[in-house]
């Protein structure tokens with residue numbers, strides 16, 4: 001007797017290493033609440049599209065167990081490298097990253113298979129007592145580890161005092177009403193972690209553009225697997241071409257500026273009626289000056305070139321207008 005339909009595909013979490021076998025795709029993930037939440041969504045799509053069983057394989061990194069600050073460890077790059085090493089070592093078949101943590105340069109042996117539909121790209125204020133940024137008292141203490149967010153906060157509220165912020169989402173939120181009046185975090189991370197209730201204001205992207213790729217995921221595989229099934233079927237189901245185009249435009253800007261993830265650069269790309277628009281701002285670290293450019297171009301499905309060109313053109317215009325003298329862009333990745 002033959003089955004007319006395959007048994008319901010399953011997603012399961014593995015406690016240890018899982019050997020490769022046909023009909024199984026292993027997705028590597030960090031163990032944080034945020035990482036598990038976003039990887040589970042991806043796993044369900046992959047299972048439905050391929051009929052494969054899907055295992056979530058938690059990859060523990062030095063960054064997850066160390067109490068050193070991220071800066072001491074070498075930035076979010078440590079998480080990215082651990083997942084890529086697990087892919088190359090054959091411990092998993094797919095890896096899910098927050099796109100904004102991925103360096104813009106290529107990585108030998110690794111391909112980006114898909115960029116799924118973006119979550120909220122905005123930054124969120126999480127303040128005590130439901131306060132918005134405008135409602136915070138004079139001299140309020142606000143936490144962020146990001147030079148871009150610090151500059152944006154100071155641009156809007158030169159009176160506040162900005163404090164460094166480290167650790168996972170729960171640790172950062174815990175500082176509110178402990179020793180800080182508010183913290184700024186990515187809305188996407190809070191939404192995906194089920195912590196949206198902590199948000200007291202979502203900043204408008206037009207005035208507070210966020211990190212290139214923020215709110216989007218990047219799904220990677222070994223580049224030898226990319227075009228074959230079940231990978232191709234998984235990527236076709238996962239990829240959102242419009243998010244992909246916007247994210248590439250934003251990341252192309254960062255790459256052409258030779259800027260790292262800590263550079264005070266905000267970007268927001270959007271697609272409306274076949275027109276791709278990229279807006280980008282470079283901030284002086286004290287928030288006292290900024291430079292904004294906007295570039296647009298027609299875009300249709302399958303056009304991989306325009307997003308790259310748009311990012312490069314916006315970067316060129318920023319540099320021509322003095323962006324490098326305004327802010328440290330360095331720490332190229």
Ligand SMILES: NCc1[nH]cc(CCC(=O)O)c1CC(=O)O
Nearest residue numbers: 098100185186188189214215216
């Ligand atoms: N900087 C770390 C980081 N990398 C990805 C996210 C979650 C948001 C996203 O997926 O873009 C965060 C947290 C934050 O910025 O608050």
